[in-house]
Every structure is written in C-alpha cells, then in structure tokens.
Amino acid sequence: MSGLSFDQVQAILFIPLAAAALLGFIVNYRLGARINVLACLLTLLVALSLFVTGAPPVGAYFLIDELNIVFIALNTFVGFTTAVFSASYIGHELAIGRLTPTYLRFYHAMYQLLLFAMNLALVANNVGLMWVAIEIATLTTVIMVGLYRSHEALEAAWKYFILGSVGIALALFGTILFYMAAQPVVGEGLDAMTWTVLIARVAEFDGALINVAFIFLLLGYGTKVGLAPVHAWLPDAHAEGPTPSSAVLSGLLLNVALYAVLRFKMLMAANPEAIAPGPLMITMGLVSLIFAAFMLYRRRDIKRMFAYSSIEHMGIITFAFGMGGPVANFAGLLHMVMHSLTKSAIFFAVGHIAQAKGTQKIADIRGLTESHPWLGWGLVIGVVAISGLPPLGIFMSEFLVVTSTFAQEPLLAIPLVIGLLVAFGALMLRLNSLAFGAPRGNSAPVKASYVPMYAHLSLVLIAGVYLPAPLVSWFQHIAALLG
C-alpha cells in the first residue's frame, strides 16, 4: 500500500517532468497541445487518487498531508483546465499569426515544467527543496511571460525576472536562517531542513533568529504571492504574458508561494518565543487589499486589472490566515480555492475576449453580453463571483472573514470592509462598461472553449450554496492545523 502511495507522489512529479521532456522534442503544435492536456489529465487523476488511497507515509523529501493535498488537487485541476483552454487559445493566436510556431517551440514543455515545479514545491518535505522548486517555477514563468517577445512582454518578463530573483534571494536567506535556528537543536544535515522534523521541534528553536528568518521568508515568498509592496512584477507579468500563463500564475503560482508562507507560519506559530506571525501577515494583507483596491480604478488593460484583483484577493487570504483561528483559517482556505477557480475562469474569459476584440484595452471593449453572450455572461458571473457577491463561493469566504474579524478585532474589520467596498466599486465600474452598453469593436464570433470556464464557475456556484460535509470537516481539520 505504502509503496503504491509513494508511487503516486512520484507520479505527480514524474508525469509532468516526462511530459516536459517529451514535449521538448515535439514540434507539431497540435500534437503538443494534446499531449499537454493528456499529461495534465493524468496528473490530475493521480492526484485525485490520493483522496482514495489516503496520504502516503512521510518521506525525507516528500510529504503529503491534509494541507498540501488541497493545493495539489487544486493545482492539478486548474492545470488541466488551463491546458484545455490553452489549446484553443494558442490555436487562435497561431491562426491570427500573433504567435509563430518558433515562438511556441518550448511553450508546452515549459508549461509542464511549471506544473512539475509547482507540484514539487507542494510535496516537498524539505524547505530547501521547496525553495528550489519555487525558483524553477519562477524561471519557467519568466520565459512564458516573455513569450510574445514584444517590448512590453520582454519588459514585463525582465521586471519579473529581476524582482523575482531578489525575492528568491531573500527567501533563500530566510531559509538559511531557519536552518541556522534548527541546526543547534536538530543537528546538522538534512533533518534541519525537513519540515516534519522542524514542526516537531520548532518550539525549542531560538525565537529571535526565526523572527528574522520569517521576515525574509515573508518578503521573499511574499514577492511571489504578490503582496504589496513587493508585488510590482505581478500586474505586468499577468498583462503581457499569454493568457494561459496569466491563469496559471494567478490561479496557482500565487497559491504555491502562499503555501510556502503558510508552512513557515505554522512553524512560527508553534514557537512560543517567536513573534506571532499574525500581525505581519495581517498588515501585509490589508496593505495589499487596500492598495490593489485603489489601483483597480485607473486600469486600462483588462488583464492588468484582474492581476490587481489577484493582489487584492491574495491580500484577503493572507489577512485571513494572519487572523488565525478556526473560522478565519477555514475562510482563508476556502477563499484561496474559490479565488483560484474564479480567477482562472475570468482569465479564460478574458483571453478569448481579447482575441475576439483584438485588444486588451478596456475602453475598446463594450457590450460583451450582446456581442459575445457566452463570453460576456461568463465574465459577468466571474466578476460577480470575484467581487464577493452571492450565491457564489467567494461570498461565503468573505462573509466568514469579515464576521470572524469583527468578532475578534472589530477595528480591523473597518479597513477590511472599506477595502472590499472600494475594490467592488472599481470592478463593477469596469464590468459595467465591458459587459454592457452598445457593443463596440469586433463582434465576430470567436472559436472558444467555454467548458473550462463554466466548469470552474459552476464549481464556485455550488460551493457558494453547498459545501459537502467531508470537504468541510477536512478544511476544518486543516484550519485547526494552521492554528
């Protein structure tokens, strides 16, 4: 049994890696896209089988527990739907000649490599390995962001690269510091970086040292999460890269980085001497939320706008985890899942919209519900969901975040609510002009794959009304773990 389980973890890593290697040799775009989808599907199935077989035993390098299995499932699922979307999206880009097969030569390989890196970061039981995985993921996405090789795309990639490198460097420093803290207690070598060992013995660590470590880790991985003020790469990278990469970035990579922060937060929380990580995360979360909320107003590029919305939501999630407690943690987890699903659905819609209209400028897009009803209403539902309106899932998580905050720290609820409202105002303002009014620009129908988008949205809708009891108890368990 255990052997089988271990195989699953390996499979989750091996399938994308092998697919990446294989895709590196495949020139034909269509074949590549199919293999890509297939590989994603396989990974998803393996990941889902984890639910059936239960968590495998902990290894020195790999770990599956209640926390990361959520992330893995989400990761593989969104990875799969995005691959489906990507097939039709990239096909259209090729058809209109915005991309050429040369540019796309390693696109699918990169996609699989990214999934591999993210899965690796999630299953890693070693904080050093996790760091390496996140660095690989960063480098891969840099290349994907620069795919179009336009000035803007290259500039965005460059910005991402530089800021990401600094972030990664900070995270590494934090990791080293953590090792330093662990080393006197745990002893030298691999054990001092193994998460399961760390969490067991963290209470004995030097509080002052891990405080400093956590600051570096928070800022370092926070750069990847996109928390203000270390968010700067995020909007441009989302706006200029191909939309599938935006969807993966917003839907997955941010989560993976957040996962890393959470792992360290759990360590911090377990040490009595260390400062509570809550206030730091709450502050950064609130700053991100309010900052992004205001930034939403002046956006002219539709993808950049939703990138800022991702910052906003990452802020909310970080805030929720910072608040802590069973309800807020539950809300944070739920919000994270819902945000991933919704935001990637929005990017699916936005990608096709940009293709249909031939522009990403908000001012040039109008009346979508009339010119492209499926895309337009998909966008409406997505934006309605992302701005926290019922009956969609984010409403539930926001309800929980706000009420639990109000019950614990009433004063903190005020900036939270203001931020939510300001962001809401901005999103609705743009939605109004995007989806309604007399259509402007190209109204020709576009070949689009609606299935991924509406699949995500229906999941979000169902979650808003009904959460299955096993899922709830499971989330509650994780929430308790997170402290």
Place this chain on the structure above:
Amino acid sequence: MDGLIFDIAHLLAGGLVLVSFMMLYQDRLYALLNVYALHALVLALSVAWQAFAQDAPHLYVTALIALVFKAIIIPVALHRMIARLGIHREIETVVGIGPTMLAGMGLVALSMVVMLRVTAAADPMAREDLAFALAVVLLGLLMMVTRRNAVSQVVGFMSLENGLVLAATGARGMPLVVEISVAFSILIALIVIGIMLFRIRERFDTVDVHALDRFRGERR
C-alpha cells in the same frame, strides 16, 4: 586553534563587508568591477576557510565556483561588454556617495542589532557570520536601489548573492549549498545574458533601466 579559526573566519567575513562598502564608494564602472572581483575573491577565501574549518570538502567546490565564475569570468565578461557597448563609464547614482555610505553604516548597524540578539546558545562563529552576511545582503540591495546603471545593479545583485553564499556556508552542515551556489550562478549568467540580449536586439539605446521603462505597456 579554535580561536584562530574563529578569528580568521571573522576577519574574512568582516573583509567582505568592507569590500561591500568599497563597492558603494565606487563611481566608475571599471573600478566597480574590479572591486567586485575582489569581493568574490574574499568570498572564495572565506568559503574555503569554512570548508577547512567545518571539514566539509564539498564547500571547496563552492569556493572554486566563486573564484572562477564570479571573480574572473563575470567581471571580464562585463568588462568587455562595457567596452563593446560603449556604456558611460560613470555610474549615475540616485543619492550621493556620502549619504549612501551613511545609509550603509545604518544597515550594518541594523544587521548587527538584529543578529546579535540571537541567543548566545547559537554557534558564535555562525552568529558573526550571519550578522556579516546580513550586512552584505542589505548593502547589495542598497546598491541595486541607489544605482541607475543596469551593470552596477547587476553587480549589486551579485554582491547580495555573495552574502547569501557566505551565510549558507557559515551554516554548519547545511545541505544543498553547492547546488544553490550553482543555481545562483546560472541566475546571474541569465541576467547578464539578458542584458546582452536586450542590447543585441538593439531595441534599447543603452542598458540603462530607464530605457526599459520607456516601453512600458501602460503609459501615463
């Protein structure tokens, strides 16, 4: 013996901070590159000493990488690039050298304050090392922030990374150090290549980051 080992390690790490200060002080690119080469050299020595002190032979590899790649290849490559691209030899600083030095002092003080709070239970050598490493990291970041020229920013990043390597090697028995230093070397190489690429594609007049900003997608 222990005392001597400690003193030498301390001396080398302190030297690294000092060289970082020297880099902050430079206002010409060539000089900066030369000082950076010195920085890398000191790092290599420091790492080698740690390898000796900790009896960890794999660290010699790291020291070798530092010596060959950072102290020789990269400075030479940048030298040639500057010469070929005809970049201004002057470094444009945002704030004057003086204030930068002052800020650097502040950062060193900060890193000391932060690190020395760490309980004495920790290995004193590691503690000192960490304090200096933190100072080097912060100084590197300060350099990236206060220099307009991309080459000097890269140099800043590289010195930051040297600080990381210092910290990593100072941490007794830390796994993956070599791998990390290799990964970082690749990262730096990519950055350098990136600068070259931008130049080669002749889309930017200078590698001044200003020029990049002109191509922002969303103009005011």
Place this chain on the structure above:
Amino acid sequence: MIRDLLVQGVQMALVLILAPLLTGFVRKVKARLLRRQGASVVQPYRDLLRLLRKEAVVAENASWLFRTAPYLIFAATWVAAALVPTFATGLKFSWTADLIAIIALLASARFFLALAGMDIGTSFGGIGSSREVMIASLAEPAMIMIVFVLALVAGATQLSTIAEFMLSPEVGLRVSLGLALIALIIVAIAENGRIPVDNPATHLELTMVHEAMVLEYSGRHLAMIEFAAALKLLLYASLIACVFVPWGLAPAGAGIAALALGLVAYVAKLAGIGFLLAIFETSIAKMRVFRVPEFLGGALMLGLLGTLLLFVSRSL
C-alpha cells in the same frame, strides 16, 4: 335608535340649509360695513337655484373626471360638515370619523378640485391648482398640529369627546389653546379662500386661487362647487364654535329642549363668527401669493409651539 338617526339626519340637513345662509350673512355684513346695501342674505340660495336650473356648458375636451368631481367634492364636504358637532354631541355616526379624518375628507375634496382644475388644460386651471396645493401643503400640517394640541388636551381626537372635555371645568385657561385658536383661525381663512389669502370675489387672473380652478365650471357643476365651498365655511365655523365656544351644545341623549337650546346657541355662534369674519375681511388687504406660505407657516409654528408648551404646562 330612531331618535339618534333623526338627530343625525337633522344635523345633515341643518348644515345643508345653513351653509348658504352663513355665506350670505357674511356678504351682507361686509357690504354693510362698506356702507353698501348689499344683496339679501338669501341671495346665495337664489344663486344656487339659478345655477342648478341652467344647462352646464362643458369644455370640449373635458373628461369624465371634470363632470363627476363636483359631486364628489360636494359629497365629501357634506359628509365632513355633517360629522362636526353643531348643536349636539354624541351623534349617531360621530365615531365614523374623528377630527383627523374630517380634515382628510376635506383634503380629498380639494384633491379632486385641483385635478378638475387641470382637466381642461388651460393655464388658469393649472395656476389655481398649483397654488391651491401649495397652500394646502402648509395648511394641512398646521391643522394637524392644532389637532395635536386639542387631542393632547382632551386625550382624544374624537370631536364629541373634545367638545365635552372643553365644557368640563378641568380645561382652565391654557396658552396652548389660545395658540391653537389663532392657528385654527389662520388655517380656516386660508382653507376657505378668504381675504387675505384669497379673494372669493375676485376674477383678476393673477391673484385668484380657488376661482381659477373653477373657472371652467358652469351650471349645476358650479352650483355643487359653490355649495361645497359654503359648506366648508360652515364646517370651519362649526369647528371653532364646537371646540372653543362649546357652550350650549346638547350632550349625547339629551332631550328636545336641550337640543332646541343647542340649535339656538349654534345659530348665534355662527352669526357671531360670521360677523367677526366680515369685520376681519374688510379691515385687511389681500396679500401676495408668496406671502401666504409665511402666513401659514406661522400657523404651523403656532400649532407646534402649542403642542410643546402643553408638555411644559403638563409637567409643571
């Protein structure tokens, strides 16, 4: 039972009979005060009969509303007037409507009158209606404030109860009641379109309010409206009489003698009020339309002041 119904019937008939007489009386007194001979006091009856006999000339684009409104106005005013105790309290149907409802009935009448004024689509109709509702918008709240004062004093909005309370010794002299009386007089003047708010005799276009609304009416329709106006005057006079000079009112279930006495007292009170009204009207000039809000606003303030003073006096 039969007797109660009878008394109620008498009351209804009485207001109908007395209303034109009061109008005629006021006109007569005014004429005499101006040293004119003046028409006979029964002239209003003659006018009404004459109008009733004439054919009605109706504008071409008048709607059904124009033709039904006069009857509705008349009916509403009549019902309201019949519910105010005139010579006896505790009438059979007095609980049908309290003072607030009586005021609201008059408001209904005015609502239809204002609509009728706009039906033909002339500028005069509109001018009259719009001014009428403007005046009413102040007169009605003022009236409600008066009701507040009375109701708070007497503990009821039922006119019979108020009148009985006013007869009882516990009333005493109260500032609030004085304020209410002044306010009521102002409201009564405004509501009946008397000088200085409106001039029932004018047909000068820019000054008229009530007359502008009914400009298009003729024949029996006009008769109904004029009759309603006379009833309204009588109603307000009865109201003042019943609340502020309640002496002589026959109590519920009183005998014939008391009723007769009440009747006589009532007629005397009406004469007195009519006389005072005539004197007031001859001694004052009409004011500009946009002074009227201030005039009525005064009444509203007096009413409110009366209510508030009541609390002071009560708690002392």
Place this chain on the structure above:
Amino acid sequence: MISVAVLLSGVAVLLAAAVAAIALKHSPSVTRVIYGATLIVSLAIAATALHHLVSAAAAPSLIALPLGLPWVGAHFRLDALSSFFLFVVGSGSAASSLYGLGHGLHEKAPRRVLPFFPAFLAGMMLVILADDAFTFLLSWEFMSLASWALVMAHHHDRDNARAGYVYLVMASFGTLALILAFGLLAGAGGGYDFASIRAAEHTPHLDALVLALVLLGAGSKAGLVPLHVWLPLAHPAAPSHVSALMSGVMTKVAVYGFVRLIFDLLGEPTWWAGMIVLILGGITSVLGVLYALMQHDLKRLLAYHTVENIGIIFIGLGLALAFQANGMNWAAALALTAALFHVFNHALFKSLLFFGAGAVLAATGERDMERLGGLIHRMPYTSIAFLVGCVAISALPPLNGFVSEWLTFQAILQSPELPQWGLKIMVPAVGAMLALSAALAAACFVKAFGITFLGRARSSAAETAEEVDRFSLAAMFAFAGLCLLAGILPGFVIDGLAPVTQSLVTGRMPVQTEIPWFSIVPIAESRSSYNGLLVFVFIAISATLAVLAIHRFASHAVRRAPAWDCGWPDPSPETQYTAASFAQPIRRVYATYAFRAKETVEMPAPGDRRPAQLVVRLQDLVWDYLYEPIAGVVGLAAGRLNELQFLTIRRYLGLVFLALVSLLTVIALWT
C-alpha cells in the same frame, strides 16, 4: 415544517423557472410561460403565507437544510412576521407577474428580463424565510444581484448603466454593513443562526453599533435619506413591472430586515434607538416627497415617492421602538401595526402606480411628464386605476393610505406618556413632518395625475396612445380593488397583524373585526375611531343623492363648447401648465432651502431672436456633500496610488528594500 417546506419548494420552482427561461429563450411563448409560472407560484406562496398568518395555530414553522454555511446549515422559518411579509411579497409578485403577462410582450430584451425575474422573486422570498445570518445575507445580496441584472436589462441607456452601478455599490455597502451587524450579534462564538443570536445577551453599547449598522444596511436598501440616492436611479431604470416590485416590494423586504434584526434579534430596545429611527424617518419622509415633487419623469417621481413612504414606515417603527423601550406595549403595538399596515398599503399602491406608469410608457414610449397629457381620454381604464392609486398614496379617505397614516397619528398622540423629554419634544415635531409630507404627497400626485392624464396631449405620442392590454389592466384593477378593500375594511388587516405585534412587542391592538359597523378603534371609542366603510358609503350615497336630485329636479342638459379660459382660450397645448410650472410655487417655498434651488431668467437683449429662458438649478445636497466627496477621495487616492504602476524597476526594488529594512527595524525594536 409543512408550510415552510411548501414555501421553499415554491421558491425552488421559481429558481427552476429562471433556468428554464434561459433554456427556452428561443421559444416564442417563453414570456407567457415564465410569467404564468411565477404568477401561479406567487399566488400559492401568498396564500400559504396568509393561511399561516391567520390560522390560530401560528407556531413558527421551521426547517433546516444542509446547505449554506457548513457548520450552521441553512435554516428557514415561517413565523407571524415572515408570513406577513411573505404575503406582501407574494401578492406583489403575483400582480407583477400578471402585469408581466401583458406588459412583457412589449419588452425589447426579454432574454435579459425573463431569467432574472423569477430569480428576483425567489431572492426576496428567501430573505424573508431565512433563519440564519448567512442564508439571510446570501438571499439578500442575491436579491440585489437579480434586481441589478433587471436594471441592466436596457443597458444601452447610459443612465441605466450608471443607475445599475450606483445601485450595486450601494447594495454591497449595505450588505457589508449587515455582515458586520451579524458579526456583532453572533459574537465570537459564531452562532449565526437566528435562534442562538436571539438567545445571546447583548450589551447596550453593542446595541448602538448594531442599530447604526442595521440602519446603514437595511436603510440603504429601503432608501432612508441620505442612503436613498441609488433608489430613484435604479427603480425607474428597470422594466415597469420590475420597478413596481423593486419599489413596492423589495423596499419592504428591507423593512423586514430592519424589523427582524432590531425588533426580533436585538431584543429589548433603548429609547434613543427609537428616537434616531424616528428622526431619520421624519427627515426621509419630507425630503422624499420634496424630491418627488421636483421630478418630471413619471417613474422617477414614483421612485422618489417611495423614499417618502419608507420614511413614514420608519416613523412608525421608531415610535414602536420608543414605546417598547418604555414598556408601553399597547402603544408599541399600535405604532408597529401602523408601520406594517403602511408596508402593506405601500406595496399595493406603489405597485399599482408603477403598473400605471408602465402602461403609459408602453402606450406612448414616454416617461417624461412634459410630453404627456390628456391620457384620460385615450386610456380610460388605466387612468381610473392610476387615480385610485393616487388617492390612496395621498392618504385620502376612504382608501387605505389614509388608514395607516391615521394609525400613525394615533400612535404619535400617545407620546405624552413617554417619560423622556427628547422623545416628548421630538415626536410631535415628527408628527408635523408627517403631516407636511402627507400634504405634499397630495400635491405631488395632483401633479402626477393632472399632468399625465388630464389636460391636453403635449406630444403626438400622447395623442395617439392606445389603452393597454387586459393583463396589465387586470393587475392594476386587482390592486386598485385591494386598495379600496383595505381602506374600507381596515379592521381585518389590523387583526391580521396582531400575531406579528404580539410576537415582536408582546402587545396587540384591540380586536377590530368584532366592533360593529367595521369601525376601527385603536384604543377606545371615545378617544378616536374611524370607519372607512361608512365614510365610503356616506360619500357614495350623498354624491348619488346629489346627482339624482339635480338630474331629476333641476337641469341635466350639457352643452359642449370651447374652453372658456377667462375669455382667452389658446388652442396650443403649450399654454397648459407644465409639470415644472405646477411645481413652481412649492419649489419656491421649500426647495430654496432643501435643494438650493436657483431660478435664473435669461432675457436676450432687444433685437436678439433667441427665446427667453428660465433655468432652474436644483442641487441635491446629499449627493453633493456626501457622495461626491467620497467619490473624490477614492478618485484622488486611486490617482495618487496609480503612480506606483509606473515606477522603474529600481524604484520597485527600493520598495522591497524599504519594506525589508522597516520590518527588520520593527523586529529589532520589538523584541
């Protein structure tokens, strides 16, 4: 259990109808099918609710479903209060559906209306049935969302798009306020079901905060000044039968939210809570009607007038709170009955009036009163129904509007027995405001009816208008009939409300239906009584008598002639009084202060051929001094922060650096 299950399945049918509307969008009969379905379901729901309300065994009917918030579940409950409001919502929805059967055929964009209409109904009903905070808010916001979609049905119109935007932002603001209120009520324990909220102890300072938040939340949905700004934009923008629902019914759902939270969940009120609500109600009622008077757009006038009626309802609620706080349960019952009666009445006549406005819109394509006129000739039935609505809303006897205002006055007259001086003084002042708003309402509806239906047509569209279809008329006459019935037999309504007041303020008005002649007596017959039936009968008899007598004994001849008009008749319809000129005296008297109205006359120089112009400028002070600054601040902040989008990489690194250094400093100083 049974009745709430029945109601929930009704709601489920409505939701299914929403989905069906999308599925059947190509079918030609989809309009009929959907409205027919909603009509039947709404009627059934109204009937169930009414049955529950009047049946003696009015024990709350409960059900819990494993939906919604995981560890709470979705609780639903049908008690006296919710069954009353559900009856209001159900009947309003039924009439609206009936109207939609005819009116919906005029709809240019049925696909943007049909799916959302049943969803909107379902949302409103779910709010009323909800028995836990999450379900309540979910339904509440769902209701907003569905109605927003309906407002956006005619999205090509820029004003509508703006209306939709303002609406949704305000709705979201209100929901957030309510979330906070529930957060406070539930406390740290997170007991979000109403039963545990009810059971929890609440401290007084918490009361104040909850009241403020509920006023913000429910008040913004109901349209309390100064949170009303979205209402006159959004209500008219929707298709007319939806406007009727939004104005007539959805605002009542907001009132329900207020009553549920403040009367039921919060428990024992404090007297100043009553005072605050009272003052807000008074201001709302006067300002609302003044706003309405200044409007020339028929539907917007009606929407503003909703604000006034909400004010009247809140006056009643405030009185009830004040009385209840002082243990005067019988008076609280009177005030609450008055408020709830007005809820019912307003639902009736406001829906009716919006139906009428919709009929006018359908027949002429005009909402601007300045281009209407003379419709009484072209649309006789609509005009009768509309007139009934106008009389009712102007609080004139013998219709229903008067009864509820009369009851409110009776409640106000109980104020001397209140011990607090603030209330003693404030209640009569609010009474004066109420009287003022009632009188102004009459003026407003003289204008609405007079300009729209009377006079001569001001445009060719008005001249050639045709009477609307039978379904629309049926809906209008059904509600007109109910207005009359509720007006002449108010005792039944009052008795129907008794269980509600009994459960909320543990008091009730005396039983009315046993009083002879269907009179209503709030306290005692000697103090005050009113009999709508007799007033109606008396007026009818006297009018008939007068007509019969005159036609029998005097003349009944009629001659048609040109209008007299003091000898200066002008055939041009432009010479008529317009809506603006009708409102001019009132504008001069009130709006100078309330809206800073300025009239400027532009008189061209002699020889200049331009026409002279009279320009009236009205300032909405609430908008200018409350919302504009907020928008300004947001805009300013957005503008300032926006510069962060355009930094160089170096500066971004600077941000990272600063963040790092400051966090390190914090750590250095902290520990």
